[in-house]
Amino acid sequence: MKAVILILLSVLISAPALADAPENGTYTSTDLGGLMLPGRYSESWFPGPLAVNNTLNEQSWDGATLATQWHWYCPWILGKLLLLNTVNGAGNGQKIWKVTYTGGYCWLDGGGPWGGSNPDPSYLADINTWVAIVTETYANFVEVGTVRNHNASATFRNYNDECMSLSVTNIEKLGDTNDGPLPAGYPLFWDWVPCAVTATPGEWGDIDSITFTILGCETVSVQEKSWGAVKALYRD
């Protein structure tokens, strides 16, 4: 009986750490009419575009500062599959790739629209899946434009196992280090291990049209009980 009471007490003591789960719901970026900030990305190259181990770094952008609301970082490329190639003999056309990433993290500021009335300062999730569709257009064998769609799923730390996020985004590549250095105001190039800033070539651009869903998160409500009330539950 004492063991049962001790377990109950430990649950009551540990439960408050789970009291501030992010609020379930679907959030969209401001360009789609929502409250979520659009963003900017960089992808480090090892050593060129869409190469294995290339690492993403995506951060919200409020027009002045990066990563005040969200930050997805360190998923790296496992492999790619060419879905379509219309490039002709003159070097003009398009290529569409499906690119699979692994690893990485999703950080959310507690002040974001998912924070609710009693948020944690921030939330951290481990990325489970990350897939990019990359459409490149070529003129005379030179890549002159690239758009991407990203989709990702992640599981939040410190909450129930079903507490997850899903996201889809649009991306436009704006430049790469073949044209010049990474401009100010874009996320720095990171590597996949140890997930930190690195000095590699890479590319950068803008992120918008975000649809971000939080689902399955449970805030465990706790009721304060007196010691007498706990004992009363387990009278012999």
Place this chain on the structure above:
Amino acid sequence: MRNAILISILTVVLAVGAVSVYADAPLNGTYKTSDGDFDEGREASSWAAGGGYLSTGGVLHAESWDGAALGGDWKIACPQVVAVSLVADLVFGGNGHRIYKIDYAGGTIELDGGGPWGNGDPTYIGIIDTYTEIRTVQFVGGAKVGAVSDHSVTAHLQGYPETCMTWGIGNGAWLGESPTAKPANYPTWLFPDCAAGAPSGHWGPFSDMTISVTGCAVATQEATWGSVKALYRD
């Protein structure tokens, strides 16, 4: 020497005469909305009777949007969905993503002559050769809550050599669909014959576009007979 001069002059005259047919071809180059070269746009795609967001038979209609009017810079009209195939299924327990490849057939792309590619014609009409959309849809509890797309289109420009082509890519997103009423200032829903008035469909933004024009003739300068002769003085 005189024969050589005559042959040279004839060659130049013939060349000038031949290329002048293409004097109004659009200017070769790569143009981007992110550089401010032309306007981003909006899309409204109709659904076939009994169809839906991922059905064949739908008809795409997209136009540039300058904040006040549609279609000032470009229009894409009437490519029709002929195939929808699943590329990847990442849905578990009703939650996750599915990626679809959507093939279209037919349709036109119209570039306004006042755009950065303009070179004298009031408009340039491209006959669409290929149109592919890769659409990623997000599901929660089995219901669609959002979607994004990569679009790619190739077209040859009517009235110019087959090499004169345009290549476009852009991003799309899902904003809403029937039975919710389509907001004002989105393109009309089209029937497969390109007539307006189809009753149902979806809509959203069309952004992050790159258009390349390749293989079109370079504009020529008119020259007097005297100036041509002056190039070949003894």
